[in-house]
Amino acid sequence: MAKITLTVNGEKRSAEVEDRTLLANFLRDTLNLTGTHVGCDTSQCGACTVHVDGRAVKSCTMLAAQADGADVLTIEGLAKNGKLHPAQAAFTECHALQCGFCTPGMIMTTAALLKDHPQPTDDEIVHGLEGNLCRCTGYLNIIKAVKRAAELQGK
Amino acid sequence: MYAFQYRKAKTLQEAVDWLAKDEEARPLSGGMTLLPTLKARLAQPSQLIDIAGLAELAGIENKNGVLTIGAATRYYQIATSPVVREVLPALASLVSTVADPQVRNRGTLGGSVANNDPAADSPAAVLALNATVITNKREIAADDFFQGMFTTALEPGELVVKVAFPLPRAAAYCKFPHPASGYAVAGVFIAQTAAGVRVAVTGAGASGVFRWSEAEQALAKDMSAAAIDKLTLAADDINEDIHGSREYRAQLVKVMAGRAAAAISGKK
Known part of the structure; x- marks a missing residue:
């Protein structure tokens, strides 16, 4: 198991995850942020795109453990103060x-x-x-x- | 994915030690090939040793006519680097054609070079530019490094640390990308170097990236698409798959080589 701490949509989150847990699954299953979709699960469709340290990445092709210490932004965190991006x-x-x-x-x-x-x-x-x-x-x-x-x- | 242990190395030495102690462990850089491979259960490493954050593998430096790029430098960093764009624009434009933006935000030069996918773009640049692959153990000339598809001179536990590109007088890369994956169905990198013209072909070789010596000789005399037009590329060693026959790929190589030559000299 890997202990990870990362910032998700501005909030610090800590969790213990299986080493093989994908970032997409961590966001959806552990944090219940189901706005990030898993489409193809083969790094092609981009439905799982989130920002990691400001860059767009396919969260189905990144381990949650790799995101330890990172700043992650999902679709849920894009609107600011009730105003859509x-x-x-x-x-x-x-x-x-x-x-x-x-x-x-x-x-x-x-x-x-x-x-x-x-x-x-x-x-x-x-x-x-x-x-x-x-x-x-x-x-x-x-x-x-x-x-x-x-x-x-x-x- | 089968279960594995993930460990993030703090230093190159630590990564090398961990890999040496466990022959089933694999280094993880950007993971753009390795993670999909694991998801398809095509590999079962005991550990993934994350080397992407190592300071020894970072950085872009232009010194004494040699551009040195750290192995863990991500494609987008190369594509947007003012230094690379100024001194080796052909490489900046090559990496801009790899896959898609999300993949370029994660994928690394060293990972691609070490993987030596027969349809990857970077091996063509490394080979045509007569680059040197610097590992934790030694320096390997590009001509000796690539040894057939997914095969390199790297020994178990040996890691690519940097790639040193001697700056060419001129260079250009043209590829015919697969429309879905972006991988090269045929890609040709031409470089005018101190050692003469070098032509590297990716995507088309049955054994991965290769140098096309007839084209090198012809382009040394006349850097033009017309010079390529007169050549015949034997289809024997060309790859055949669902994306194209040998003959089709051999023809594509000629077309891409002609376009790259024309991009260098302006001569059709």
Whole structure:
């Protein structure tokens, strides 16, 4: 067993986990933060994307033990003081989803993308979302939402 | 995943000692290949020794015409490093094409080099640039390091510490990525080095990354796509799988090599 202490959505959390526990499972099963979805479980779909020390990572491909001491942000921690993050607001406004399963990961990746590229080009958006799969929308509204999120963020 | 013990090493020496004491233990860097392998139950190590945080494996330094990159440097750090972008832009752009942003935020240069996946991008850069792989025991020339798919000169318990890239006069990498995985179906790295033109091909070789000597000779005389056009790449040693036949891949190698040559010289 591994003893870990990490910050999740601004709160310090300590737990004892099996060494092989994945960060995604730790968030969902131990902390009950089920907004982080596990889609493919093979590091491809990006539904499990969270931020670790400010960078987007696939939490199904990281051990909870590797996140010891890290600062983790999940979809539950993205809104601040009841105000949606620009990416969340834009996904709602642009209807950038159908079933919604990929949405937490899409939004977390978008939030990270906007930190690196506050005014992303179409190319930067498409390549920036390469690690996230959506099987419903065909991506058009998702791309629109990322552009809208950039506008909202700039305001 | 089968159960294992996770241990985070504080120093390189500690990691080396732990690995030496247990031959079933494996080093863990970014984990972008190892963790999926474990999840598929394709390996059953007793311990994972986390080396990603080791200070000895960190850092990017440009000194005396050699760019040295710590093994645990993550792809995004290389891609966004002002030093790498200035002195070796071909490497910065190569790592920007690996997989996707989330994977580049975790995956490391040393992990990829040590793994020597036959479709990975980094081995092509290391081989074409005539880099030196520096381990905890010795320095290994790229020509001696890669020994067939998933096989390297590394001995059990030997860890890649740094990779030293002598700066080329010019270099370019072109790949045809698999549309889903981003892995190279064929990728060609061309470097104009002090030792002449070097051409490394990844994704296509039946035994992993290889140098294409005919292309090196032709491009030494004429760095252009036209020079590549005249060559034939024998399909015998080319990999064949569901993504492409030997002949298709051999043709792709020529096209990628032609594009890389044109990117260097501007000559079609």
